[in-house]
Amino acid sequence: MIRHFEIDLQGIKALVLAMGGTVEKALAEVCQALFTRDPHRLAEVHLQEQKVNDLQIQVDNLCVQLIAKQAPVAKDLRLVIAAIKINTDLERMGDQVVNIAHCAADLFLQGQAIKMLPDLLKISERVRSMVRDSLDAFVRRDVSLSQEILKRDDEVDQLKDKIIQEMVSSMRLNTEEIEPSLGMITIARNFERLADHATNIAEEVIFLATGDDVRHAKND
Amino acid sequence: MGVEEAQKNPVLRTDELQAYFGPFHAVKGVSVSIFPNQVIAVIGPSGCGKSTFIRCLNRLHEETPGAKVKGQVWLEGKDIYGKGVDPVLIRRRVGMVFQKPNPFPALSIFDNVAIGPKLMGLRRRALLEEKVEQSLKQAALWNEVKDKLNKLGTSLSGGQQQRLCIARALAINPPVILMDEPTSALDPISTARIEELVQELKNRVTVIMVTHNMQQASRISDKTGFFLLGSMIEYGDTVQVFTKPRDSRTEQYITGRFG
Numbered sequence: 001m002i003r004h005f006e007i008d009l010q011g012i013k014a015l016v017l018a019m020g021g022t023v024e025k026a027l028a029e030v031c032q033a034l035f036t037r038d039p040h041r042l043a044e045v046h047l048q049e050q051k052v053n054d055l056q057i058q059v060d061n062l063c064v065q066l067i068a069k070q071a072p073v074a075k076d077l078r079l080v081i082a083a084i085k086i087n088t089d090l091e092r093m094g095d096q097v098v099n100i101a102h103c104a105a106d107l108f109l110q111g112q113a114i115k116m117l118p119d120l121l122k123i124s125e126r127v128r129s130m131v132r133d134s135l136d137a138f139v140r141r142d143v144s145l146s147q148e149i150l151k152r153d154d155e156v157d158q159l160k161d162k163i164i165q166e167m168v169s170s171m172r173l174n175t176e177e178i179e180p181s182l183g184m185i186t187i188a189r190n191f192e193r194l195a196d197h198a199t200n201i202a203e204e205v206i207f208l209a210t211g212d213d214v215r216h217a218k219n220d
Numbered sequence: 221m222g223v224e225e226a227q228k229n230p231v232l233r234t235d236e237l238q239a240y241f242g243p244f245h246a247v248k249g250v251s252v253s254i255f256p257n258q259v260i261a262v263i264g265p266s267g268c269g270k271s272t273f274i275r276c277l278n279r280l281h282e283e284t285p286g287a288k289v290k291g292q293v294w295l296e297g298k299d300i301y302g303k304g305v306d307p308v309l310i311r312r313r314v315g316m317v318f319q320k321p322n323p324f325p326a327l328s329i330f331d332n333v334a335i336g337p338k339l340m341g342l343r344r345r346a347l348l349e350e351k352v353e354q355s356l357k358q359a360a361l362w363n364e365v366k367d368k369l370n371k372l373g374t375s376l377s378g379g380q381q382q383r384l385c386i387a388r389a390l391a392i393n394p395p396v397i398l399m400d401e402p403t404s405a406l407d408p409i410s411t412a413r414i415e416e417l418v419q420e421l422k423n424r425v426t427v428i429m430v431t432h433n434m435q436q437a438s439r440i441s442d443k444t445g446f447f448l449l450g451s452m453i454e455y456g457d458t459v460q461v462f463t464k465p466r467d468s469r470t471e472q473y474i475t476g477r478f479g
Contacts, residue, residue, distance in 0.1 A: 005476065071435050073462045074471045211464030
């Protein structure tokens with residue numbers, strides 16, 4: 001006999017994954033819009049973000065109900081706590097995707113020839129794979145994949161720094177480049193924040209699977 | 221063992237404790253050190269040996285016909301199963317509260333509490349009155365009964381009777397009190413009072429409580445021991461046991477997947 005409690009836990013997990021899938025879709029749309037210079041795709045990003053917000057409330061409600069009614073412990077408690085935290089990360093990720101969409105729209109409006117830096121494509125690909133893998137790690141409670149994601153975050157940080165340096169140089173050389181360059185910097189920073197949230201999810205998966213808190217381990 | 225514990229001596233220690241009912245091996249080699257001023261929750265499915273275990277800690281188990289105990293139990297450094305040790309004296313040092321409140325039916329509230337000190341030789345009325353008041357206050361019952369101390373103990377409500385039994389146990393200053401599902405027959409308000417009381421009492425005594433209520437165990441205890449088929453599978457800090465149990469059988473039990 002499957003317990004109702006088990007069904008509720010699976011329900012929370014399914015909603016978190018639906019939310020993750022929606023964030024992935026929004027991210028894919030914004031990248032497509034950015035790199036193919038297709039402003040029509042940006043509307044879709046806003047629709048997906050609205051879905052993410054709705055799902056956030058649903059996940060929170062389910063988690064609160066489960067804590068109040070079932071008082072989960074051990075791995076069940078860790079799943080509910082991880083779901084609440086991942087939920088917040090995913091909602092923030094939705095906001096960051098929207099930030100990228102706003103920047104892209106501004107760049108398109110300026111009608112300027114946007115330089116699509118190879119590093120921007122690279123950072124977007126790295127971030128997309130980190131987001132996908134963090135959600136896979138959540139599904140499988142995969143500790144080794146999570147640890148790998150933590151390492152990949154450094155690479156994204158370096159790419160962002162490189163893009164900023166490049167944009168600063170470009171602005172110094174040509175004042176006309178200031179606006180598009182600032183836009184590119186904002187986009188790079190949002191990609192980097194997305195990677196941070198994927199890293200948070202990976203840390204939550206490690207907590208979920210092992211009960212160990214690995215956050216801020218670098219600072220120890 | 222935490223740093224604080226390492227600086228203290230255990231109030232109670234069992235060494236390869238075994239208990240039998242005839243041929244049935246009910247407790248299988250339990251070794252554990254229990255430190256003062258803590259609440260210990262003993263959890264596990266029905267028939268796992270948890271009540272038998274605590275009944276070995278005040279030599280009550282041997283009162284059951286055919287029951288036998290092996291191994292050692294050290295109370296404040298002395299083996300309670302040592303040669304020539306009087307079990308009655310041990311039961312004065314290790315009090316017990318049962319599932320169903322059991323005040324002495326023919327005695328008043330006052331006498332239910334005074335009987336222990338009287339048996340231990342306290343005769344002066346003024347001292348007895350002081351002891352009864354102190355014990356009833358410690359059991360958080362004084363305000364409710366101070367005007368009817370001569371009424372029968374059995375005239376009280378179930379929750380009050382259970383606190384009366386706790387006052388009775390406290391009256392002889394035991395270092396350890398055993399509680400065998402002390403709230404399972406009580407309503408939620410009375411249960412909450414007993415739980416509050418247990419938290420208060422740990423400043424004076426060590427409480428070892430058998431409970432089937434996982435939330436109660438996690439709410440009030442400092443340490444939790446999980447029993448299964450007569451063995452103590454896991455013993456650790458309650459927070460650790462309820463968030464990150466070491467043994468998968470503990471995890472399965474506390475998350476309700478068996479038992």
